[in-house]
Amino acid sequence: MTTIHLNNLVKRFGAFTALKTMDLEIRNGEFMALLGPSGCGKSTTMNMIAGMESPSEGRILFDGRDMNGVTMGRRGVGFVFQNYAIFTHMSVYDNLAYGLKVRGTAQTEIDRRVKAIAEFLQLTPLLKQPSAKLSVNILQRLAIGRSAIVEPAIFLLDEPLSNVDAAFRAVMRTELKHLQRQFKQTMVYVTHDQLEAMTMADRIAVMDHGVLQQVGTPLEVYNDPVNLFVADFIGSPGMNRLNGRLAESDRGLVVDLGRLGRTAPISSDLAAAARHNGAREVVYGFRPERVLLSGSGEGIPLPVTFVERIGARTIVHLGDGEQRVKAVFDNNVGLQSGKTAHVAIEPGAIRLFDAKSGIAIREAR
């Protein structure tokens, strides 16, 4: 196990800055996901950790040791890419054994470890097969096994599941997490898929445009996004946002929801944070799972525009124009498009953002 420190890391390609600045500590034995849209600098960060690219500025430390000038082969990292690097002229067994062979491991030990990893990745019946004829799913499993077998202290995976089919991806999400627990590796996992990051990672580093936006556990980034980018990127459907304006009332500070013709109360702590922030135009945010239906006719009246049933889950689309809301329920709530629903938001679920900067207005914690 190894701790990775990224200190003020910057990467420029000519005049273009792919990574503007990155400060991140990846703890011993931690599963860290680097998450963000295409082009945000995830792979660039990963390639620098692996030693395939050098930083333009800043340092990378493994257990406090500066990796500047240390070649990829000497960093003790295992790397799995989106495009599995498999020797197609070799059998599954020989591909798995390769890393141990080049390290001069004894044949009996190679045999033991190949059998163990093959069992773990359900490759045992295929060990004698030539790799050239394997399906994409199996090839990716083999690529993971080939890197994992040497038990690197640091395991780097760059979108390893993006070419495989959805059912297999779901299985591999669980297996990769299991593999990391078993070998107690420090794992860095690049993905643009928030579901992958949310289900596997101990912590997620959310990136956008070469800038680290937020680091936290899946629940922290889900519940308390630092800005509207993170609020939108995490969760499916993303966070609801209604445009509002802070206004004083006899109930204290409230959010005037404009066209919806309502004012929404906020907690006294959030009101204090909003007063301190000074913003007037705000985004009133809440997760679709935190919407409640009010049977008594209280709450915000919104037209039901569309009802989606996804297995046991129901996603209800409400509102029109700019003020739209999605609500997610675990059952069939019996709403139909064309009807009006009265919705309330669970207490404690409201998040406020400064509409101009997009930055969260947060209660002191």
Ligand SMILES: Nc1ncnc2c1ncn2[C@@H]1O[C@H](COP(=O)(O)OP(=O)(O)OP(=O)(O)O)[C@@H](O)[C@H]1O
């Ligand atoms: N060798 C290079 N030369 C010039 N620009 C590069 C180079 N490598 C990456 N870039 C640019 O740096 C930015 C970040 O790329 P990077 O591959 O790190 O993004 P990413 O978040 O991993 O996205 P993706 O999943 O699409 O690869 C992109 O705009 C990319 O075009």
